[in-house]
Structures are given as C-alpha cells and as structure tokens.
Amino acid sequence: MGDRGAKDALFDGFAEVAKAMGNGRRAELIDVLAQGERHVEELADEIAQSVANTSFHLRTLAAIGLVTTRRDGTRIYYRLTSGRVGELWAALRDVAAAHHSEIDDLAAAYLGDRSRLEEIGRAELVDRLVAGDVIVLDVRPLPEYTAGHIAGARSIPIERLAESLKAIPRDVEIVAYCRGPYCVMADDAVRLLRRRGRAARRLEDGFPEWQRAELPVEMQVAS
Amino acid sequence: MGDRGAKDALFDGFAEVAKAMGNGRRAELIDVLAQGERHVEELADEIAQSVANTSFHLRTLAAIGLVTTRRDGTRIYYRLTSGRVGELWAALRDVAAAHHSEIDDLAAAYLGDRSRLEEIGRAELVDRLVAGDVIVLDVRPLPEYTAGHIAGARSIPIERLAESLKAIPRDVEIVAYCRGPYCVMADDAVRLLRRRGRAARRLEDGFPEWQRAELPVEMQVAS
DNA sequence: CCTATCCTCAAGGAACTGCTTGAACAGTCG
DNA sequence: CGACTGTTCAAGCAGTTCCTTGAGGATAGG
Numbered sequence: 001m002g003d004r005g006a007k008d009a010l011f012d013g014f015a016e017v018a019k020a021m022g023n024g025r026r027a028e029l030i031d032v033l034a035q036g037e038r039h040v041e042e043l044a045d046e047i048a049q050s051v052a053n054t055s056f057h058l059r060t061l062a063a064i065g066l067v068t069t070r071r072d073g074t075r076i077y078y079r080l081t082s083g084r085v086g087e088l089w090a091a092l093r094d095v096a097a098a099h100h101s102e103i104d105d106l107a108a109a110y111l112g113d114r115s116r117l118e119e120i121g122r123a124e125l126v127d128r129l130v131a132g133d134v135i136v137l138d139v140r141p142l143p144e145y146t147a148g149h150i151a152g153a154r155s156i157p158i159e160r161l162a163e164s165l166k167a168i169p170r171d172v173e174i175v176a177y178c179r180g181p182y183c184v185m186a187d188d189a190v191r192l193l194r195r196r197g198r199a200a201r202r203l204e205d206g207f208p209e210w211q212r213a214e215l216p217v218e219m220q221v222a223s
Numbered sequence: 224m225g226d227r228g229a230k231d232a233l234f235d236g237f238a239e240v241a242k243a244m245g246n247g248r249r250a251e252l253i254d255v256l257a258q259g260e261r262h263v264e265e266l267a268d269e270i271a272q273s274v275a276n277t278s279f280h281l282r283t284l285a286a287i288g289l290v291t292t293r294r295d296g297t298r299i300y301y302r303l304t305s306g307r308v309g310e311l312w313a314a315l316r317d318v319a320a321a322h323h324s325e326i327d328d329l330a331a332a333y334l335g336d337r338s339r340l341e342e343i344g345r346a347e348l349v350d351r352l353v354a355g356d357v358i359v360l361d362v363r364p365l366p367e368y369t370a371g372h373i374a375g376a377r378s379i380p381i382e383r384l385a386e387s388l389k390a391i392p393r394d395v396e397i398v399a400y401c402r403g404p405y406c407v408m409a410d411d412a413v414r415l416l417r418r419r420g421r422a423a424r425r426l427e428d429g430f431p432e433w434q435r436a437e438l439p440v441e442m443q444v445a446s
Numbered sequence: 447c448c449t450a451t452c453c454t455c456a457a458g459g460a461a462c463t464g465c466t467t468g469a470a471c472a473g474t475c476g
Numbered sequence: 477c478g479a480c481t482g483t484t485c486a487a488g489c490a491g492t493t494c495c496t497t498g499a500g501g502a503t504a505g506g
Contacts, residue, residue: 004271006333010405011254012247013329017319019245023494024235031234040453048227053495055454065322074452074503081322088311088318095311096240099288099304106236110229182233246464263483276465278484297474297482 020064021092025049026057033067034086034208035140035179036147037079086208093182107182117190118201120175122213125203135168137176139189149207150177151216158185161192177203243287244315248272249280256290257309257431258363258402259370260302309431316405330405340413341424343398345436348426358391360399362412372430373400374439381408384415400426
C-alpha cells in the first residue's frame with residue numbers, strides 16, 4: 001500500500017482534471033455548457049474558434065469525463081456530465097477572483113464600469129416574482145433559454161433587445177440576467193434599458209447559480 | 224464592453240488557476256499544505272522531489288496566489304492563501320473521482336483493498352468524543368499535528384505506531400485519521416492495529432474536512 | 447445509393463511545461 | 477563582519493500543448 005509511483009499516478013490523475021480546465025477556450029466552453037447543452041457548431045461560434053479546434057477541445061473535456069454527448073440527427077450535443085462540474089467551475093472562478101491578482105484588471109477590462117449598474121439579489125427577486133411587479137428578461141442566446149430559464153422569464157436575446165423594446169410595458173421594473181457574474185449580456189441590457197428611460201437592474205450572477213440555489217426553473221420539453 | 228480579446232484574456236486568467244493545479248506534484252503540495260504550513264525542505268521530502276524543483280512549483284502556486292509565504296529564521300514557510308483553496312482542491316478531487324474513470328483504478332492501486340477497513344463518520348465520532356469512550360490517533364507527520372488537529376487527538380506518526388502500541392490502552396476503540404480520503408496513513412494504522420488485536424476504525428476523510436465542518440480543533444500556539 | 451451536413455481525426459510547427467544541474471542570493475547567527 | 481543555511485534563479489533539453497489545414501467518417505434525406 002502506498003508506494004511513491006502509485007501516489008504520483010493518482011495525483012497526476014487529479015491534476016488531469018485541472019489541466020482539462022486549464023485552457024481559456026475550454027473554460028469558456030464549460031461556462032457556456034453550464035447554461036445547458038449545445039452542439040459543436042454553436043459552441044465554435046460562441047468561443048470564436050474553428051469547428052475543428054472546438055471539437056478537439058470538447059474531446060479533451062470528454063476524455064476526462066467533464067462533458068458527455070448525445071446525438072440528434074446529424075448533430076452532436078455536448079453537456080456537462082453533472083451539476084458538480086458546474087460547481088467546480090464556479091469554485092475555480094471564485095478562487096481566481098479572490099486570490100489571483102490579475103483577475104480584477106482583466107474583469108474590469110472585459111466588463112467595463114459596473115458601478116452604475118444596480119444589482120438585485122436572488123432572494124429579493126424571488127419576492128418580487130411572487131408579488132408580480134417585475135419583468136424578468138433572459139438576454140442569453142435563445143438555445144440557452146430553451147435549455148432552461150428562470151420561471152416566468154421572457155427570452156429577448158441581447159441583439160434583439162433594441163427592436164423589442166416596444167413590447168415591454170413602460171411602468172414596470174425590469175430585471176435582466178444572463179450566464180453569471182462574468183457575463184456582459186445583462187450589463188449591456190441594463191445600460192440600454194436605462195438609456196431608454198426604463199427602470200432596470202441586473203440579477204447578481206446568472207442562471208446556473210439560480211438553478212444551483214434550487215429556485216424555480218422552467219424548461220422547454222421536447223415535443 | 225465585451226470584446227473578444229478581453230473575454231479571452233479573462234478566461235485565460237481563470238484557466239491559469241486551473242493550470243497551476245494541473246500538475247501532479249503541485250496537487251500533492253496543495254494536499255499537504257491543506258494540513259497546515261510547511262517549509263520548502265519538508266515539502267520537497269513529502270513529494271519526493273529536489274528542493275529546486277519543489278521551490279519552482281511553490282513559486283508557480285504563489286504567482287497565481289494559491290499559496291503565501293512567511294519567513295521564520297532562515298526558513299520560509301508556505302501555506303494555502305485561504306481555506307477556499309482547500310475547498311477548491313476538495314471539489315476537484317470529488318469531480319475527478321465522480322467523472323474521471325481512471326481515478327478508480329489509480330486510487331485502488333495506491334490505497335489497496337479498503338473493504339475490510341471500517342470507517343466512522345464525523346458525526347458519530349463527535350458523539351463518541353463527548354462520551355469519552357474512544358481514542359483518536361493522528362497518524363500524520365508531527366508538523367501537521369502541530370499545525371492543527373482534532374481536539375483531543377494524540378499524535379503518533381505512522382512510522383512510530385508499532386513501537387508506541389504499548390502506551391495505548393487495550394480496551395478502548397481506536398479511531399485513526401490522516402490527511403483525507405486519498406491518504407493511506409490511517410489505512411495502514413488501522414491494518415496494523417487490527418493485526419495486533421485492537422478494535423480500530425478509520426475516520427472517513429481527514430483533518431481538513433473536519434476543520435471545514437467547523438468541528439472542534441486544537442493547535443499548538445507558538446510560545 | 448449518393449450527396450450534403452456535421453463532426454472528428456491526423457500531421458505538423460510554434461509555444462509552453464517540467465525536470466536537472468549548478469550558480470547566486472538572501473537572512474541569520476556566531 | 478564572514479561563513480553558513482535554506483531558498484531561489486538561469487540555462488538547457490525532452491516532452492507536451494495548442495492551433496491550423498485538409499482529409500476522413502457518420503448520419504439523414506432525397
């Protein structure tokens with residue numbers, strides 16, 4: 001029991017999982033897949049890489065067991081193997097934000113100035129949803145909304161928000177949400193809405209966190 | 224807000240943290256440091272690497288912010304920057320065990336057959352400690368015991384267990400613990416004790432988990 | 447059966463990682 | 477101060493990772 005070689009091999013095994021997450025493009029893939037399953041071409045588009053390279057990264061994640069596939073016709077859908085993978089990703093992000101000093105600057109460069117974006121907590125949003133005096137907008141791409149969204153939310157992908165404004169009542173507060181704390185879509189939505197004179201706030205973090213908190217969720221059932 | 228380059232850079236930043244954990248030797252270092260602070264020479268010995276290489280790995284972890292240092296005389300002590308790093312490590316291990324199919328075999332090769340080692344849960348041990356009808360043995364190396372241990376536990380590093388047997392009362396059940404679920408020291412202790420006719424069980428997982436569960440802990444205060 | 451679509455695989459080059467050796471650098475203590 | 481101890485740094489090589497290109501499957505549908 002317990003010789004050096006076997007111990008090294010075991011810890012190399014653990015490290016392989018970290019290595020699988022240790023690439024920016026794969027990290028982005030995990031972040032997208034935490035929203036729900038997607039097929040290769042969509043994923044390639046999301047991370048702005050060639051299909052071949054995206055496929056390669058997905059195979060890498062699959063080899064370690066972090067993602068699984070399902071075929072539907074000619075397409076192959078990838079998804080996270082379980083919710084724990086999403087939790088691990090969230091834990092990694094949190095530790096990075098807390099201890100890796102560069103993250104602050106990188107986040108600021110990507111997200112811009114958030115000081116004027118008011119946030120709303122999950123608990124408060126639950127109350128407001130019960131009271132019914134709020135409109136919740138899911139500004140993620142449609143496939144992510146379809147795969148699962150906050151119960152009662154309306155899908156308006158961020159690119160369509162400007163043209164869909166008229167359909168949103170004027171006198172109700174709007175809450176926008178997207179993928180999580182490092183996602184700009186809800187930020188952009190809130191900025192746009194406020195510029196047009198609407199009362200809008202951003203949900204602190206996004207759909208995966210809402211789902212992990214076991215708050216009410218709806219999903220399109222395949223018919 | 225939200226151009227591609229900035230997004231890639233941010234996710235590369237997250238990935239750097241995973242990359243820092245993505246090496247077997249560094250994973251072992253984190254596992255040891257989760258027990259408490261140690262200096263470079265001891266750490267090199269623990270992971271069976273040269274001091275130079277160990278120092279290099281520690282610098283890598285420090286550059287990302289996962290570990291911090293403190294000088295004491297001519298020695299430099301490294302420790303995890305916060306308990307969250309330990310939690311991230313535990314989450315990584317759990318996901319690896321759950322989804323990375325090779326881990327089962329690697330763990331079996333390192334740990335051997337555990338089917339005859341009875342385990343005791345944390346909750347039950349707390350009760351037994353209150354009742355006072357159990358002896359708890361910390362079989363980790365002494366510096367780890369000194370840095371922190373289960374309240375009421377006795378330090379008998381595994382190499383000294385055989386020679387220290389006489390000092391342990393015969394008619395009380397013994398519970399041994401060490402670093403965590405993938406540590407063989409408590410296993411070896413329980414096997415030895417049972418061979419000598421003692422009633423012995425292994426605590427499920429180890430000291431870091433006990434500490435995270437906010438159960439009673441003691442530590443040597445520098446005098 | 448043939449074609450179109452979607453995905454994966456293989457080869458190759460540039461960049462990075464991990465380990466070793468030997469030298470250099472603190473601090474500390476006599 | 478000067479020698480010593482513990483730690484870090486630098487160079488260098490072997491091995492791995494990442495992305496690109498282009499070819500090679502697999503499935504669905506005509």
